[in-house]
Amino acid sequence: MGNYIDLENKVSLSNSCIWKLQQDYFKKLGKSAWEGQVPFYVTSNTKFSFSIANIVFNYLLELISKNKVNIDEPLYILEFGSGLAKFGFHFMTKLAELKDTHNLSHIQTPYILTDLPEENMRFWESNKQLKPFLDNKQCDFAKINIENFSNIETVKHNFIIDNNTIKNPLIVLCNYLIDSVPHDCFKISNNQINEVLVSTQIKEDYKNKTIDHLNQLKFEFSFKEINNDHYEDPILNDILNNYKETIYDSHILIPTSGIKILKTILNKFSKNTLLVVSDKGWSNKKFIDQQGEPHIAFHGSFSLMVNFDTLKQYTESIGGSSVITSTGLSGLKTGLFHLSENLNLFSKTITSFNSYLNATTDDFLTIKNSMLANIDSLSANVILSLLKYSEWDEKIFSSVSKRLEKVLPNEPMNIKLEFINYLPNIEKNIFEVNLNNSITYLDLGNIYYSLAEYKKAKEMFNYYNERNSTDWASFHNLGLALFYLREYDQAMSTFKTALNLKADSEISQEWVDYIKTEYLEVNSK
Incomplete structure (x- = not known):
């Protein structure tokens, strides 16, 4: 079996070394991480990819009908954590078809692939199926660290995307990303809340802090009492206190990096943003209650369940709105989060969302x-x-x-x-x-x-x-x-x-x- 050595002792889950190990894993393996280890089919098959493209297209139609698009300026679509870009390829293919069918090919919708491993970018540039989109400026790519970025400068066509250059609404897509970046965890019981701390060990033959299979890690959890202003962000504190009052007995995951993405988009890019998040997780409070210790699922890399309710509460607290698929206790969920608009005013978008996703994702x-x-x-x-x-x-x-x-x-x-x-x-x-x-x-x-x-x-x-x-x-x-x-x-x-x-x-x-x-x-x- 081998002896284990300590990597860390009783730290906040979001500050754990496991997230750096996760980054190193993807940097080391590049695209090969998705070749038999990391699952991605659920959000890259044509059924799902075309569904998201249809929803985004209906949103585009409504933006045009409401005169909220400057047709002389690009409307950027950013995908965070693009991986192999198979979803991106299917999405661009379908969106181009829909635009052509509706005589809207003149509307520029550059699709920006992003990720951290440079090998992924070399693969995108050499891929035969992506080449026509790259050559026609319908696609570009950029290297970003989702934990720390303030603008995006693309590699091939030198698009610079920030709050000074964005002239149209922004669309951001995240597939199987939030589950793989930092979270915090709390234990709520009898109106008391404690932070869940993690201690991490690994077999002593671990060397140079790079490992091919993260399932070599072993975890132990402990608790620390917290006060009502645990976070510097008052909105997150309000959400935590709301859980304390409404959850009977459960471990609660807080997707801190997902919140950071929301705040970065809001502060550095545009509040006029539609964020589309697809991930495994829970969609409302009744499914969040009665949860045990966080389950860290290993599949080459590792992932956690995403608390969509936290993303919903945070979005609504900053003046936005959201709609989340409601089917199933867990499994794949998709949420639309608009940072400044009431999504109920986008009836075609909501209708297409319900039509394409609520009855098809897991059923398919x-x-x-x-x-x-x-x-x-x-x-x-x-x-x-x-x-x-x-x-x-x-x-x-x-x-x-x-x-x-x-x-x-x-x-x-x-x-x-x-x-x-x-x-x-x-x-x-x-x-x-x-x-x-x-x-x-x-x-x-x-x-x-x-x-x-x-x-x-x-x-x-x-x-x-x-x-x-x-x-x-x-x-x-x-x-x-x-x-x-x-x-x-x-x-x-x-x-x-x-x-x-x-x-x-x-x-x-x-x-x-x-x-x-x-x-x-x-x-x-």
Whole structure:
């Protein structure tokens, strides 16, 4: 098991060394932190990303109708903690489509990706799917520390964003961010409130204060009595005292960094800001009561539940308003927080928020997981419905592609034509992080081939082979597509490439012999 050493003893949770370790973890691993360790699918799938884009677009429409947008100036959309930028890609894709449909493409809405690890920024700049947005000034990126920033200066196009340059309302998006930055914790019982202090230990083989897996940490909690003016911020003290009077017996998390983000936006950027926060957490007081010690969830990094009620109270205390999804005891929540406007005056925005999120966020994941658990019994028609409901999510498509290869050839022509018509939507939603994402091109090639769409199959196999030149199956299947396109010379060459990758492939050799005998030698006579 190994012995443990002390890292700290009885400190406020927000001052704990664990947050610096969290930062170091992401700095060290960069984008690889999201490749199998840190979960992000819940807020980066197409269903969720398109929903947020629709809500923001409806807000934009209402700003225009209320003459609150200067169409000659950019309306910035900032995303804090962008990670791989997969959400950003889907969001920008959908927003551009909506603007185009409504003849609003002339409205500038630069999307600013932000994060701390520099490797993430190098990935964004090199990513093929982000490139068109970056080149057209529809997107840029900046390095910021969410704990301490006063302005944003972008890397590629040198946008400077602060309270002197913002001429339009500001939109800020935070996905799975607040749960991973500093919180405080308090224990309330019988109208008494104590601060929860944390003592942290780690195995003694811990070196140089960098660790790959934060679950090596061990925590103990203790209590310290506090007075009514614990914080310098009187609004936070009022919120704490309100909890003391209304909560019977519970541990209360206070998202101090989430509050700091609100205050930074208000003081350094613009009070005319819509903040959209999506995270795991609780949405009202009745769910906050009766909570035990803070649960620190480990998943490569670590995270805590977000107390959306505190964000709501704080926003309303500074003259703003909020609306938060109400479904479920816990799980993913999304909140709209306007720092100065009454959101009830934005009826289309609220209607779209309720329509897109209150009935779909957790429900979508439940339906998706249930259907994929029974994949072997799904018909092509049911799979088509799932893909439509998911807004053509590439991960779901890859999960069902093997089943589709099996059932599609026996389906009636009308089902096949629907797939042929809709499969390009999957292509548009591919966001490449590594070869695991590129395999969607291979899956598409196989499905197009099963539908006898050999030209599209050829295109998809070529895309995949450009990214992975060692996959025998892809080259062999490309050879088949080329054969049925009557491109016999290229088919021969491709089958030979497949043989170079798998010399004992009898089927590839049979195709080489067949094409040589039946087509190339005949045509040469």
